[in-house]
Amino acid sequence: MKRTLAAILLASAALSGAAQAQGTGTVNLAYVEWSDTVVATNILAAVLEDEGYTVNMTPLPGAAMWQAVATGEADAHVAGWLPVTHAAYYEQLQDQVELVGVNIEGARLGWAVPAYMEIDSIQDIADDPSVVNGQVIGIDPGAGLMSASEQAIADYGLDVTLMDGSDATMTAALQDAISREEPIVVTAWTPHWMFSRWDLKYLEDPEGSLGSEETVNNVVRAGLSDDMPDVYRIISNFRLTLEDEEALMLENEEGGDPAATARAWIEANPDKVAEWTAE
Known part of the structure; x- marks a missing residue:
């Protein structure tokens, strides 16, 4: 009986670990319907789905996107243009959100x-x-x-x-x-x-009114690292290149379905995806 009980407990622990590894729960991603953000959000959503999560994507205006993450209505967005473009949003909400990595350089x-x-x-x-x-x-x-x-x-x-x-x-x-x-x-x-x-x-901008080179950042709600540590890790590791994004943006503009082009990109780039999901 003791051996049987031990075996059951071990099997249960193994199943529990497998379930945790696959991920459970729902991840809410906010985004703006800019062509670059559509690409990045669809790729991230597909990766999280492959890890076992249900993903909701909600299109919002820029200010509302930041606000949704700050209030916890959304878990993350991947469209934080800094240090200039979204400086006002970040300055206002920085105590309620966390910057967890750069997904695009040279923006x-x-x-x-x-x-x-x-x-x-x-x-x-x-x-x-x-x-x-x-x-x-x-x-x-x-x-x-x-x-x-x-x-x-x-x-x-x-x-x-x-x-x-x-x-x-x-x-x-x-x-x-x-x-x-x-x-x-x-x-x-x-x-x-x-x-x-x-x-x-x-056009040249000698006054610098439109800023200079920026980065596009991954932004998550406060507490995500405690509530969903695997999701937090994946979003923190999420990176793309200008070339990757612009190629998919053009495909989408020429009639491609953003979810389908994201899936095709993931299948063609398993090494990059593995870097995001690695523990």
Whole structure:
């Protein structure tokens, strides 16, 4: 009887350990529907699902994404642009969130124009706003890039209107202008698929209004390391490259399903995934 009981306990412990290794529970990821964040979030979600977790992904505006993690409504997001773009969000919420690693290096913000345009600097727009039809085509109004663009307009004294919209409306306007070889300036960032599709150039920003090189960071709620240590470890290890993201972003833009392209990338890069999940 003692031997049988011991065997049962050992078997139970083994099963429990296996269950823990596979992971249980639900992970809530918040994200903004920017093409780069869609790629990163879908890859992370697929990896967590493979580890046994149920994953919910919730699209939100930038400020709401940070707030959701701060309040615990979401466990994490992987779109923390620092030190400039999301500085205000982080400064306000830093006691309620934790930065746990960089997933992209070499990111940047700026204003971009088609290469056929004969301007090279934001100062050129100050000299003659008509070179961009008096407009800067922007994205969603809550984005850090839009705040930086408002600052650039003030710093350079530009007589232009910043048009808000979305990533999709901005790139649609860019595509239309390029098809007609017309002037246009758009709020832009790297990584983004538009630099793989079209011949674009960033305008010089001598005032530094739009910042310099940035990193994209993994951000988790307070207490995640205690509640879900394996999830915390995976998110802390999560890394991508600009090349990886931009390739998948272009695939998605050309009709690929983000969940499917993420799965294909995971299958093609088992060594990278193993680094994220390693204990």
